[in-house]
Amino acid sequence: MTRRILSLWLPALAMDRWRLAHVDELGGEDDTQPRVLISDTAHGPRIEAANRAGAMAGARRGMMLADARTLCPALLTAPADPAGNLAFLEQLAVWAMRWGPWSAMDPPDGLLVDVTAVPHLFGGEGGLLDDVHAGFARRKLALRSAIAPTAGSAWACAHYGRARTIVDGSRSDDAIRRALSDLPVAALRLDEDVLTVLRRLGIKRIGQLDAIEEEGAGRDAIQRRFRNRRSPAANPLIRLDQLLGRIPEPLLPVVPQQAPLVQRRLMEPIRHRTLLDTVLDDLALDMARELEGKALGARRLELGLWRVDGEVIVRRLEMAAATRDPAHICRLFAARLDDVDAGFGIEMLRLRASWAEPLALAQGDIEAAAEAHGTSLSACIDRLTVRLGAEAVARPVPFASHIPERAQRWHPPLEPEPSSQGLLEFHHRPLKLLDKAEKIAVLYATPDGYPKRFRWRGAVREVARVEGPERIAPEWWRERGSARLRDYYRIEDGAGCRYWIYRQGLIGDGRGGMPDWYLQGLCG
Amino acid sequence: MEHKENERVVLSSLLPLWCRMPTEPSSDTATRQTAPLDVADIGCMVGAGALGRERSSRWRPGLAGEGQAAPCHSEIFAPSGDGSGAAAALALALDDWRHTSRPEGCEAEDRRAVLWVQMREAAGLVGRPYRPGLPEDVRRRVIHVLADTPEDALFALEEGVRCREIAFVIGEMLGNPRALDFTASRRLTLAAERHGVPLYLVRLDARPDLSSARMRWNVASAPSPEARWNPQAPGTPAWHAELFRARGHRPGEWILGDGGRQLLAKSLPSAAQESEQSSVVSA
Numbered sequence: 174m175t176r177r178i179l180s181l182w183l184p185a186l187a188m189d190r191w192r193l194a195h196v197d198e199l200g201g202e203d204d205t206q207p208r209v210l211i212s213d214t215a216h217g218p219r220i221e222a223a224n225r226a227g228a229m230a231g232a233r234r235g236m237m238l239a240d241a242r243t244l245c246p247a248l249l250t251a252p253a254d255p256a257g258n259l260a261f262l263e264q265l266a267v268w269a270m271r272w273g274p275w276s277a278m279d280p281p282d283g284l285l286v287d288v289t290a291v292p293h294l295f296g297g298e299g300g301l302l303d304d305v306h307a308g309f310a311r312r313k314l315a316l317r318s319a320i321a322p323t324a325g326s327a328w329a330c331a332h333y334g335r336a337r338t339i340v341d342g343s344r345s346d347d348a349i350r351r352a353l354s355d356l357p358v359a360a361l362r363l364d365e366d367v368l369t370v371l372r373r374l375g376i377k378r379i380g381q382l383d384a385i386e387e388e389g390a391g392r393d394a395i396q397r398r399f400r401n402r403r404s405p406a407a408n409p410l411i412r413l414d415q416l417l418g419r420i421p422e423p424l425l426p427v428v429p430q431q432a433p434l435v436q437r438r439l440m441e442p443i444r445h446r447t448l449l450d451t452v453l454d455d456l457a458l459d460m461a462r463e464l465e466g467k468a469l470g471a472r473r474l475e476l477g478l479w480r481v482d483g484e485v486i487v488r489r490l491e492m493a494a495a496t497r498d499p500a501h502i503c504r505l506f507a508a509r510l511d512d513v514d515a516g517f518g519i520e521m522l523r524l525r526a527s528w529a530e531p532l533a534l535a536q537g538d539i540e541a542a543a544e545a546h547g548t549s550l551s552a553c554i555d556r557l558t559v560r561l562g563a564e565a566v567a568r569p570v571p572f573a574s575h576i577p578e579r580a581q582r583w584h585p586p587l588e589p590e591p592s593s594q595g596l597l598e599f600h601h602r603p604l605k606l607l608d609k610a611e612k613i614a615v616l617y618a619t620p621d622g623y624p625k626r627f628r629w630r631g632a633v634r635e636v637a638r639v640e641g642p643e644r645i646a647p648e649w650w651r652e653r654g655s656a657r658l659r660d661y662y663r664i665e666d667g668a669g670c671r672y673w674i675y676r677q678g679l680i681g682d683g684r685g686g687m688p689d690w691y692l693q694g695l696c697g
Numbered sequence: 698m699e700h701k702e703n704e705r706v707v708l709s710s711l712l713p714l715w716c717r718m719p720t721e722p723s724s725d726t727a728t729r730q731t732a733p734l735d736v737a738d739i740g741c742m743v744g745a746g747a748l749g750r751e752r753s754s755r756w757r758p759g760l761a762g763e764g765q766a767a768p769c770h771s772e773i774f775a776p777s778g779d780g781s782g783a784a785a786a787l788a789l790a791l792d793d794w795r796h797t798s799r800p801e802g803c804e805a806e807d808r809r810a811v812l813w814v815q816m817r818e819a820a821g822l823v824g825r826p827y828r829p830g831l832p833e834d835v836r837r838r839v840i841h842v843l844a845d846t847p848e849d850a851l852f853a854l855e856e857g858v859r860c861r862e863i864a865f866v867i868g869e870m871l872g873n874p875r876a877l878d879f880t881a882s883r884r885l886t887l888a889a890e891r892h893g894v895p896l897y898l899v900r901l902d903a904r905p906d907l908s909s910a911r912m913r914w915n916v917a918s919a920p921s922p923e924a925r926w927n928p929q930a931p932g933t934p935a936w937h938a939e940l941f942r943a944r945g946h947r948p949g950e951w952i953l954g955d956g957g958r959q960l961l962a963k964s965l966p967s968a969a970q971e972s973e974q975s976s977v978v979s980a
Contacts, residue, residue: 547892550810550862557842557853565843569828581828586810586840604780604787604831605824630778637920640930665931669918670779695824697784697934697955 175342175418177298177320179272179286180327181305183265185315186282187222187258191251193313207245210253211238221253255281266427272305277424283331285324285424292320302337322349324424325416329353329360329379346417353416354380361412367402371409379416382409433467433526435459442481442518446510449519453506456524457499463526470495470532476506478513479521486513493558493587494551495530501552508559554586575645577661577693578606600643601663603673603694610691613674620680620687623662627674629692634666645675657684663696671696756912756946758953758960761796768793768911768943769889770882774900777822781918782899783869785936788953789914790865790897791834792960809864811838812857816850819871819901838864847874851881858889858896868898879907886910905941912946915939919952933957937965 183189187210192199207227211218218238230245241248259280266278272295275287288301295301298320309316319330322342326349330338333356340352353360356379358371376382385391395410402408405415405422415422435456443449453476464471472495478486488509496502548556557566567583571593574580584590615624623639641662649656657678665671673694678684771789775782794807813826820843828836842857844850850870857866866889870877886909889896898910905913916939921932935954940946954961 547859547861547894548856550860553812553856553860553863554840556856560852561842561844561849565845566840567843568840569826571828577827583841590837598829602830603824603827604784606827606830607824608821632778638929638931640924640927663931665921669920669935669937670781671918671921671931671934672779694827694830695780696830696931697780697787 175322176287177289177292177322178324178327179288179305179318179320180279180324180331181269181284181286182317182331183282183314184317185222186262187253188224189314190258190261206249207232207247208249208251209238209241211250212253263427270428272301276427278427279328283328285327288320298339302339323416323418324422325362325412326353328362329356329416333357333360349417350383354378354383358382358409361409361416362406363409363412364406367407367409382413386413433460433463433469433529434523435463436521436523438521439519442520444515444518449510450507452522454499454503456522457502460502460524460526461497461499464497464529465534468531468533469529470497471526471529473526473528474502475525475527477523477525478519480515481517481520484516492551493554495532496551497532501555505555505559551587574648576648601696604697605695607693610693613690613692615690623664624690627690634670636664637667638665655684657682657688754946755949756940756943758792758962759796761793768895769893770886770896770910771912771914772898772900772908772910773914773916774903774905775916777871777901779918780823781916781936782901783823783867784934785914785916785938785953786867786897786899787832787835788955788960790867790895791832793895794864807864809838809862810840811835812840812842812863812866814842814844814850814853814857814866814868816847816870817843817845819869822871823869823901847876851876854885854896854898855888858885858894859892860894861892863894865895865897868896869901870898871901873903873906879909883909912943913941915941922954
């Protein structure tokens with residue numbers, strides 16, 4: 174699933190805000206008078222924003238007021254308020270979370286909202302944009318907007334593209350390329366001097382830059398031209414990659430998401446295990462409360478122990494399923510704290526849930542029922558992995574291969590099974606497979622038939638009944654050409670023991686000498 | 698009066714049988730003979746009068762569905778040279794699991810996992826479970842644990858037995874490790890009975906030492922029945938199983954067979970049974 178980012182641009186944010194604040198003075202009429210917002214500079218007042226009539230009269234952003242006055246002597250002025258604008262933008266960012274779970278400011282006059290998996294609530298992405306525009310129109314704010322898979326492309330479309338662009342990026346970045354190729358390079362959010370350089374090079378559209386980059390050595394050429402430019406705003410290649418989603422672009426959410434964290438500073442450094450356990454109990458209780466308040470459960474916990482002499486010991490714990498049971502957490506950590514060297518003492522402990530997942534409230538076990546109920550599977554697996562190691566606990570899952578030892582893989586126990594094709598079960602498979610097929614010495618009647626008698630682990634066994642052969646060819650696409658095919662036989666010896674044996678290779682197949690026999694599996 | 702008399706005679710004729718270990722043609726007859734009785738059995742013998750009727754019932758497949766609680770801790774002694782131990786353990790476990798009555802109103806499918814604990818040495822000898830060859834019901838449920846030491850294996854078994862989301866636990870241990878003493882097995886029995894999760898412990902190449910297991914079996918592979926379509930091929934698995942000690946059941950010998958959805962058992966006339974019949978006739 175690709176991300177969907179909604180970029181909102183308020184082109185007349187400062188002016189709109191002034192108008193909303195002074196709606197009483199205007200007395201209901203539209204401000205048809207030419208009006209500008211000014212800020213004071215060392216060279217005199219400079220224009221920060223102009224309303225429509227002001228712009229018609231020739232006032233532009235960045236002009237000196239004196240110059241504008243020569244064009245239009247009737248220009249009305251009001252002081253600009255950049256700090257107020259920023260605060261207003263922050264409020265807007267919080268307000269804009271109504272269209273998505275996550276929003277960020279894009280100063281000085283834009284917003285970014287993550288609308289991934291949200292548009293169906295508004296009847297599709299077109300409906301979402303309609304709702305956004307209706308919302309901003311109600312607040313009398315001018316708006317341009319776009320939805321795209323990356324923040325960069327959404328920004329570019331909102332600022333330079335057609336109104337209400339929706340870039341479909343579900344399959345590849347081709348859609349983004351097509352949508353952006355006609356936009357000017359300024360849509361890459363580059364610094365002014367870089368834009369000047371590009372203009373002098375004759376690159377005006379993003380498409381041109383993209384085309385140069387596509388031609389093999391073209392990327393190197395651009396790379397060389399801008400090799401000293403580390404910041405994204407100064408390097409068109411980085412910006413282009415951000416636009417196409419090839420490299421991530423970190424965005425600061427307006428409502429921060431912080432990892433649950435609890436800590437204890439100790440009056441006196443602790444040096445003994447019993448005290449450490451007590452503090453850990455307290456921390457686990459705090460953490461449980463913290464997580465419960467957020468309806469979360471921890472998947473990964475980090476316990477930091479700050480020693481008096483400046484050392485920091487960190488112990489990590491990963492749970493098979495989200496949990497916030499303090500007793501369980503303490504029990505798991507107890508096994509990890511055995512080898513902690515306290516030195517001259519530990520003065521601070523901090524427990525941090527660096528990975529948390531939503532976990533709803535559940536009714537606790539009532540009284541004695543908990544004892545009889547036993548633990549949950551995830552708690553059981555946590556305890557096993559903490560004591561025996563993560564590799565020791567596994568679940569066999571099928572794998573698409575016809576070579577028997579490759580047809581099964583081991584996965585973490587609580588992970589969902591990978592999807593696999595149903596097996597065609599024409600043949601019996603043994604209950605157990607040896608880790609490595611063991612070589613057996615065989616006495617056979619005919620060299621290309623099944624054995625009459627074989628010796629395995631020092632004991633001779635007579636073959637009483639046989640089923641086979643089942644021929645399994647090597648996987649030629651991954652093994653060497655000298656790999657030999659296998660003929661599998663399911664056999665039963667005189668005592669009733671059932672085995673799965675195979676002959677590797679055929680006589681005269683040109684891939685080595687006489688075929689060898691192996692015992693690979695034990696049947697039930 | 699006559700009835701009472703008869704019962705007394707039968708009981709008195711039975712009592713020595715419980716104490717006697719079945720004689721085996723194997724080489725470790727001496728150890729079998731001197732294997733001491735466990736505490737559970739002694740307790741049974743004291744209360745033999747009250748338990749008499751229950752004890753005399755014979756084990757048969759599907760017993761768990763007939764009002765009798767499934768045994769929560771069974772031990773299966775098997776050689777490490779074939780796959781009979783784990784296969785018979787699985788068959789017995791599945792038989793109990795299918796016949797255990799579910800609580801009232803619980804109609805959802807049982808999706809609980811199966812914990813399979815192996816000591817690393819045991820896994821090296823008899824191999825690890827192979828998913829395509831496992832019984833259909835078990836395939837998706839297996840969670841496999843590989844333990845390096847007997848202590849770790851016992852820990853894993855106990856954790857499994859305490860877990861409410863596990864249908865049954867299968868363990869495979871090699872030989873007679875020091876850690877698996879009577880205290881350890883008693884711990885396992887108590888935990889299994891308390892939480893109602895059955896444990897089937899396969900003891901590979903082990904002497905039947907002191908244990909509190911409720912059922913103890915000797916299992917070996919038996920020639921399989923003739924396959925339906927190909928008489929030359931090995932048929933469905935069959936095992937020669939001997940129940941040599943159980944609480945609440947008479948010992949006996951069976952040829953167990955895998956009947957697809959059920960466990961097949963053909964009773965064999967054992968030495969104990971013959972002598973019992975003769976004693977009844979004489980009474």
